[in-house]
Amino acid sequence: MSENRACDLCGLDVGAKPFLLHTPDKQYQFCCEGCRGIYEMLHDIKEATPDNNDNQPKSS
Numbered sequence: 001m002s003e004n005r006a007c008d009l010c011g012l013d014v015g016a017k018p019f020l021l022h023t024p025d026k027q028y029q030f031c032c033e034g035c036r037g038i039y040e041m042l043h044d045i046k047e048a049t050p051d052n053n054d055n056q057p058k059s060s
């Protein structure tokens with residue numbers, strides 16, 4: 001049994017409170033919000049956010 005506590009982006013220890021990212025595929029863990037954000041961008045992951053306060057209506 002090996003505990004995987006490595007950040008999925010940079011490989012650092014995520015510590016006791018990892019930043020989690022849920023995808024339909026699997027759950028990722030990161031050492032900080034920055035790593036999570038970068039990973040989201042790199043893999044084009046859209047995490048469902050229940051509280052959407054985005055005041056930028058997209059007009060196309």
Ligand SMILES: [Zn+2]
Pocket residue numbers: 007008009010011012030031032035
């Ligand atoms: Zn990291």
